[in-house]
Amino acid sequence: MSKSTSEVQSATSLVFASYDAFTDVPYSGSQSAVILGASGISEAHRAKIAKEIGAPATxxxxxxSGNRVKVQFFSTVMELPMCGHGTVCLITRLVENNLLKSGGEDWNEVILDLPKGPSVVQYRRNTAGRCEVMLNVTPADYSPAEINMDVLAKLLGVDCTAFSQNLPVEVATGDFIHLCLPLRNCAAMNALQPDFGALADFCIANNLETIATFSTETVNPDRNIHVRDFCPAVGVAESAAAGTTNAALAGYLWRNNLITPNSDGLVTVQAEQGxxxxxxxxxTSHIATTKGLIKRIQVGGVASKIIEGFLNTKMDAA
Incomplete structure (x- = not known):
């Protein structure tokens, strides 16, 4: 039987909540809003609401219905084909509202019915009792980056000496298109001061959606990679946490032999961002490999609720 969310709405208001994704510490990570019972909201009004809320994703x-969730994601400027941090917040919200079974420490599977097609998500209670969510991400295709690195360096507020001299710059094409840009170290990462308006134009001109800068030097010794992801072309100047970007970077690390699979062909990449x-x-990104090929990539973590209330959905004058 379908578990409709229609009971949480009235004629002019819907229940909504805002979460911070990829963190168990409130007021960190990346924000995403979740609106239940939204079937009566047109796409044009969804875009308006997402812009008004102002989170990187809504x-x-x-x-x-059972283990299927019909959902749509929007940034402040566009519909998103899918969203990693938005999915972590979404599943956490549905579990907390008993719209999905809470389960135990075993993994449960959910299918997101998105406009572009279904997407598989797994979730469970971790040892701390938090809802841990892992999203299947389309493995990216990688190609050499054919861009003007001097121009890009200027737009990032540095010179080309900030970039790694040992690792390639590659374009990862999957659910989104990311420029995988390795930097020398954390000092070079901290020095980045992007011109976001010009960087958005650069991304559009070069068919890129995010500039995924990273260093294999980290602040936290338990992490594998330090990330700063610049996304002005899709409505976010800099993302505090980006699932699809980290999945693409995990694949980059694997293909460039920067991280080694275990005896079962499994790779885990722990990233710090924000x-x-x-x-x-x-x-967290998990890669399952077989015979030198990526069989599956998952990305995920936990989320923390920040705000809960009612959203005014009345779009005409009183």
């Missing part, structure tokens, strides 16, 4: 839940923004996050 999910509009049309229906929950530190420069004062919103530290922890993003």
């Amino acid at each position: 999910s509009f839940v049309d229906d929950v 530190i420069k923004l004062g919103r530290p996050s922890h993003v």
Whole structure:
């Protein structure tokens, strides 16, 4: 039987909540709003609401039926084909509202019915009792970056000496298109001061959606990678935590032999992000490999609820 979310709405208001993703510490990580019972909201109004809320992502839940969730994600400027941090917040919200079974420490599977097609998500209670969410991400295709690095360095507020001289700059094309840009160390990462308006134009001109800068030197010794992801072309100047970006970077690390699979062909990448923004996050990526090929990539973590209330959905004058 369908678990409709229609009971949480009235004629002019819907229940919504805001979460911080990829963190168990409130007021860090990356924000995402979740709106239940949204089937009556048009796409044009969804875009308006997402812009008004102002979070990097807002999910509009049309229906929950068994283990299938019909949902749509929007940034402040566009519809998103899918969203890693938005998914972590979405599943956490549905579990907390008993629209999905809470389960135990065994993994449960959910199918997100997105406009572009279904997406598989797993979730469970971790040892701390938090809802841990892992999203299947399309493995990216990688190609050499054919861009003007001098121009890019200027737009990032540094010179080319900030970039790694040992690792390639590659374009990762999957659910989004990321420029995987390795930097020398954390000092070079901290020195980045992007011109976001010009960087957005650069991304559009070069068919890129995010500039994923990273260093294999980290602040936290338990992490594998330090990340700063610049996304002005899709409505976020700098993301405090980005699931799809980290999945692409995990694949980059694997293909460039920067991380080694275990005897079962499994790779785990622990990333730190958002530190420069004062919103530290922890993003986990799992890669399953076989015969030198990626079989599956998952990315995820936990989320913390920040705000809960009612959203005014009345769009006409009183």
